[in-house]
Amino acid sequence: MTITHISAECYPVAKVGGLADVVGALPKYQNSENVSSLVIMPFYDNKFTQEHEFYSVHSDEILFGGTLVAFEVLTLKQKSLDFDIYFVDIPEFLFKNYVYSHDDTERFIAFQIAVLDWMTSWEYQPDIIHCHDHHTGLIPFMLQESYRYDAFRKIPNIITIHNAQYQGWFSHIKVGLIPPFNFNHVGLLDWGGTINPLAAAIKCAWRVTTVSPSYMEELKLAANGLESLLSAESDKCIGILNGIDTEVWNPETDHYIVKNYNVKTVKQGAEANKKYLCETFDLDFDKPLFAFIGRLVDEKGSDLFPEVFKQALENNNLNILLLGSGNPFVEDQLKKLKNDYIGTYNAFIGYDEKLSHIIYAGADFLLMPSRVEPCGLNQMYALRYGTIPIVRSIGGLKDTVIDISKENGFGICHNNVTVLEITNAINRGVALYNKPSEYKKTRSYIMGIDHSWHVSAQEYLNLYNSIN
Ligand code: ADP
Ligand code: GLC
Numbered sequence: 001m002t003i004t005h006i007s008a009e010c011y012p013v014a015k016v017g018g019l020a021d022v023v024g025a026l027p028k029y030q031n032s033e034n035v036s037s038l039v040i041m042p043f044y045d046n047k048f049t050q051e052h053e054f055y056s057v058h059s060d061e062i063l064f065g066g067t068l069v070a071f072e073v074l075t076l077k078q079k080s081l082d083f084d085i086y087f088v089d090i091p092e093f094l095f096k097n098y099v100y101s102h103d104d105t106e107r108f109i110a111f112q113i114a115v116l117d118w119m120t121s122w123e124y125q126p127d128i129i130h131c132h133d134h135h136t137g138l139i140p141f142m143l144q145e146s147y148r149y150d151a152f153r154k155i156p157n158i159i160t161i162h163n164a165q166y167q168g169w170f171s172h173i174k175v176g177l178i179p180p181f182n183f184n185h186v187g188l189l190d191w192g193g194t195i196n197p198l199a200a201a202i203k204c205a206w207r208v209t210t211v212s213p214s215y216m217e218e219l220k221l222a223a224n225g226l227e228s229l230l231s232a233e234s235d236k237c238i239g240i241l242n243g244i245d246t247e248v249w250n251p252e253t254d255h256y257i258v259k260n261y262n263v264k265t266v267k268q269g270a271e272a273n274k275k276y277l278c279e280t281f282d283l284d285f286d287k288p289l290f291a292f293i294g295r296l297v298d299e300k301g302s303d304l305f306p307e308v309f310k311q312a313l314e315n316n317n318l319n320i321l322l323l324g325s326g327n328p329f330v331e332d333q334l335k336k337l338k339n340d341y342i343g344t345y346n347a348f349i350g351y352d353e354k355l356s357h358i359i360y361a362g363a364d365f366l367l368m369p370s371r372v373e374p375c376g377l378n379q380m381y382a383l384r385y386g387t388i389p390i391v392r393s394i395g396g397l398k399d400t401v402i403d404i405s406k407e408n409g410f411g412i413c414h415n416n417v418t419v420l421e422i423t424n425a426i427n428r429g430v431a432l433y434n435k436p437s438e439y440k441k442t443r444s445y446i447m448g449i450d451h452s453w454h455v456s457a458q459e460y461l462n463l464y465n466s467i468n
Contacts, residue, residue, distance in 0.1 A: 014048065039086070165224050216237055
């Protein structure tokens with residue numbers, strides 16, 4: 001079976017969030033004797049593309065709203081990933097030093113057309129086309145409706161919704177950018193009076209997946225306007241929990257962290273990483289370290305952080321370290337807070353892959369008070385590195401973290417995203433840290449929880465087989 005993944009992000013090429021981690025891992029775990037999985041993504045101007053060499057496998061022009069636009073398809077000269085990867089190079093649209101920006105409509109329509117145009121030159125068509133998020137959401141529609149891709153009509157295709165908050169809306173004025181199709185079916189593109197690529201994908205894809213079972217259920221009640229559509233299409237919808245790449249995320253071999261360790265050496269290993277963080281960020285090694293890593297957006301509950309951190313730090317019995325960027329107002333408040341809690345609080349506003357790994361290794365607790373969390377990978381990385389997750393029970397967090405007060409529990413869970421509930425959860429963490437034997441037992445236990453991709457990759461294969 002051959003599977004073609006199409007995505008805007010893929011680790012280690014270009015990463016904004018968890019989408020990259022998933023697309024950079026799933027194909028690798030899918031590849032086997034009988035399965036060949038590849039990725040197609042845009043060619044951006046970033047560190048990865050600057051540091052690697054590529055060669056061209058195809059060049060042509062797309063017809064984009066009446067204008068011819070040249071594109072090339074590149075691949076790596078030296079195969080450095082565990083799957084084949086192809087890059088669509090459209091200099092004027094895609095070769096930028098960012099993944100997402102204000103002009104994404106044009107950029108990603110051009111990308112999707114180039115992908116399908118290129119595929120028309122393939123000798124064999126893939127058995128499955130697997131699209132990820134709204135940036136590739138027009139593909140299921142074009143496969144079904146565009147005259148140009150008539151030959152593709154029978155290719156089974158899937159859309160995975162990593163986050164339904166973002167849907168890629170654009171005005172009907174731009175409909176002419178999409179290759180000609182039977183205009184009687186224009187309604188397939190529409191949701192609420194605008195073109196909605198995610199909605200179009202939900203309508204046209206053969207199957208719709210979300211990245212955790214709970215999120216699939218939650219979407220039927222709250223999906224940023226798509227609730228009724230998802231309920232109506234529920235027969236073809238399924239939630240499959242993400243896995244993690246246990247080769248990239250392995251405290252025993254992780255080359256980013258200060259000292260490697262396993263479950264037997266976690267005390268010394270985690271402590272060495274914590275020591276580094278405390279020295280680098282002027283924190284108190286003797287107090288528990290609570291960390292947050294992620295995008296500073298309302299979905300992650302980050303608007304409450306300034307107040308939560310103030311209240312939690314008042315008792316002077318813990319440290320907080322934050323790594324993230326996003327809402328400028330929140331960023332500003334989090335920076336200002338540094339002056340009030342010198343020695344127990346710090347924030348690195350920005351993106352730093354290496355630092356994130358050291359934090360998973362060195363922190364004692366990881367905070368994830370998300371309002372919405374389709375899956376969440378951070379809590380699974382934290383578990384593997386022996387860092388206890390403190391999560392709001394929602395979406396994938398609900399599916400992966402059991403409160404320590406329950407049978408087989410190991411994390412700290414709260415139900416609502418309020419300052420009070422988050423600070424209470426942090427205080428429960430402090431209490432747990434102050435019971436060393438229970439804390440150590442929990443740490444060892446969580447390091448053994450298996451969230452590798454093996455199980456979920458098989459679930460995807462079962463799904464592909466059901467439509468192939
Ligand atoms: P989302 O995709 O919603 O942002 P996930 O939990 O699925 O959330 O994945 C987030 C990924 O991005 C993780 O690999 C996390 O470590 C990484 N990440 C998020 N913010 C940063 C940052 N500021 N620096 C480094 N890595 C980050
Ligand atoms: C999205 C979600 C996140 C999920 C990730 C990977 O970015 O916000 O919860 O883990 O995609 O599927």
